[in-house]
Amino acid sequence: MSFAEYSESIAEGDVAIIYLSHDSMMPVKVQRGAQTQTRYGVIRHSQDLIGHKYGSKVSCSKGWVHVLHPTPELWTVSLPHRTQILYTTDISMITMMLELKPGSIVCESGTGSGSLSHAIIRSIAPTGHLHTVEFHQQRALKVQEEFMEHRVGNMVTVRNQDVCKDGFGVSGVADAAFLDIPSPWDAVGHAKSALKKQGGRVCSFSPCIEQVQRTCAAFTDHGFSELCTIEILLQVHDVRTVSLPVPDFGPNSDLNRDQKRDQNQTQNQNQSSPGAVTIKTTTVPREIPGHTGFLTFATKPRT
Numbered sequence: 001m002s003f004a005e006y007s008e009s010i011a012e013g014d015v016a017i018i019y020l021s022h023d024s025m026m027p028v029k030v031q032r033g034a035q036t037q038t039r040y041g042v043i044r045h046s047q048d049l050i051g052h053k054y055g056s057k058v059s060c061s062k063g064w065v066h067v068l069h070p071t072p073e074l075w076t077v078s079l080p081h082r083t084q085i086l087y088t089t090d091i092s093m094i095t096m097m098l099e100l101k102p103g104s105i106v107c108e109s110g111t112g113s114g115s116l117s118h119a120i121i122r123s124i125a126p127t128g129h130l131h132t133v134e135f136h137q138q139r140a141l142k143v144q145e146e147f148m149e150h151r152v153g154n155m156v157t158v159r160n161q162d163v164c165k166d167g168f169g170v171s172g173v174a175d176a177a178f179l180d181i182p183s184p185w186d187a188v189g190h191a192k193s194a195l196k197k198q199g200g201r202v203c204s205f206s207p208c209i210e211q212v213q214r215t216c217a218a219f220t221d222h223g224f225s226e227l228c229t230i231e232i233l234l235q236v237h238d239v240r241t242v243s244l245p246v247p248d249f250g251p252n253s254d255l256n257r258d259q260k261r262d263q264n265q266t267q268n269q270n271q272s273s274p275g276a277v278t279i280k281t282t283t284v285p286r287e288i289p290g291h292t293g294f295l296t297f298a299t300k301p302r303t
Contacts, residue, residue, distance in 0.1 A: 002151040003070055003118055004125035010049045010056075010067065015149055017074045018043065019066040025078040027070070029149065040065055070150065072118040082139050083112035086180070086205065089234045090295060091119045097297050098176040098201045100124055107170065107177040107194045109133040109163040109187065114143045116178065121152045130156040131170050131194075133163045135181075163187045168194045179204040184211065185218035192222050192300055199300045207293045215296055224298035231294050237282035245276050 001007045001014035010016055014030045020038060028036050028043070030050060036043045041060030043049065048058045054069040068074060073088055086094070094116065100106065100123040111117055111134035120130050134140035140160035147153045159169045164183060167190035168174070177191040177200070184204040191202050202224065204215050212229055219227055 001070065003072060003075065004122050004152050004155070006069060008053060010052050010054060012045075012050055013149075015070050016049065016054070017068040017070050017078055019068050025068075025074060027075070027078050038065060072115075072122050075118050075150075076115045079113055079115060081113055082142065083110075085113045085115040087115070087292070089232050090205070090292065091116055093230070093232055093295060094178065094203050094205075095119055095123050097295075098178070098203055100128075100176060103127045104175045105129050105131070105173050107131045107133075107168040107174045107191065109168065109179055110135055110181055111140065111143050111158065112180065113139075114146055116180070117143070117147075117156065118150070118152070120178075121155050125152075125155060128155065131159070131168050131174070132156060133159045133161055133168055135160070135162050163190060166190075170194055172196055175200050177202045179215075182211075183214075185214045188215065188218040188222050188224075192224070195300045197303050199302045202298050202300065204296045204298075205293050206296070207291075209294065212294045212296055216298075219296075219298040224300055226299040227296065228298075229294050229296045231291065233290070236285060238285055239280060239282050241278060241280055243276045243278050 001011060010030055012030055012032050016028050016030055018026045018028050018036070018038065020026065020040070030045050032046050032050060034045045036045070038060065040063035043058055043060065043065070049067060052067070054067060056067050058065050058067055076085065076088055100120065102124060104124040105128060106120050106124060108117060108120065108130060109132065111132040117130060117132055124130065134143065137160050140158055144158040147156050147158070161169070163181065164186035171193050173196065174194045175196060177194055179187055179191065179202070181187060184206060206212050206215060216227055216229070
């Protein structure tokens with residue numbers, strides 16, 4: 001099992017994702033003889049997990065669950081929160097706009113709970129490398145431990161230091177850099193130093209527009225170009241089935257005859273009410289998730 005490679009069967013030491021429902025999942029480290037309690041009953045690791053295929057359905061005393069192979073997307077929605085994290089909506093845009101690909105070298109700060117880190121590692125695997133910096137010592141130690149458990153430790157270097165003062169610990173090697181810190185403008189110079197002479201891309205995530213303004217000014221002062229700030233708002237449509245009346249355009253209308261023919265066919269199929277057709281439509285949810293943060297992208301020109 002690896003977050004960057006797929007395995008067929010569950011083995012001892014793996015981190016598996018227990019799928020309880022579409023909005024409820026939990027990570028479990030598989031250990032022989034261990035048990036995990038869920039709302040549907042107990043999962044016995046030796047009997048229910050080890051040796052079984054990922055995607056298997058496990059029967060519990062009060063229901064059943066699925067055991068899924070870990071991915072960065074599943075880890076994002078099930079990881080233990082030590083900080084605020086980035087979610088898939090922003091992560092997908094970051095990995096695309098930074099032009100990440102297998103073999104890319106990336107610098108990141110701060111690491112936080114490792115949500116974005118796992119997505120970056122999967123994008124640059126198997127030959128790329130992530131240099132990630134975390135100011136908080138306990139968080140840095142914990143995320144390094146998780147990288148080893150998830151078997152991607154060979155593709156990431158974790159440093160416990162202040163990126164605004166000490167930089168990323170590398171110079172002239174990175175294809176891209178990411179900043180998620182309170183004062184990203186103080187780290188723009190270090191990001192520029194970490195990027196290759198051929199140039200590269202930088203992204204800064206900030207919740208406040210005042211932070212964006214100062215960061216953009218810093219990018220301009222350091223010679224960056226192609227500055228772009230975007231905000232991504234996720235809007236999921238609800239699908240529902242509705243019954244609509246068939247309009248009557250008169251007995252001699254070709255459209256009316258066609259509609260009546262289609263209506264008779266529909267009634268024969270699903271026995272819907274006379275003079276109506278059943279269709280599926282979508283509606284905008286009443287509550288839409290609001291602002292999370294601004295993503296500012298910039299390009300370092302060739303030097």
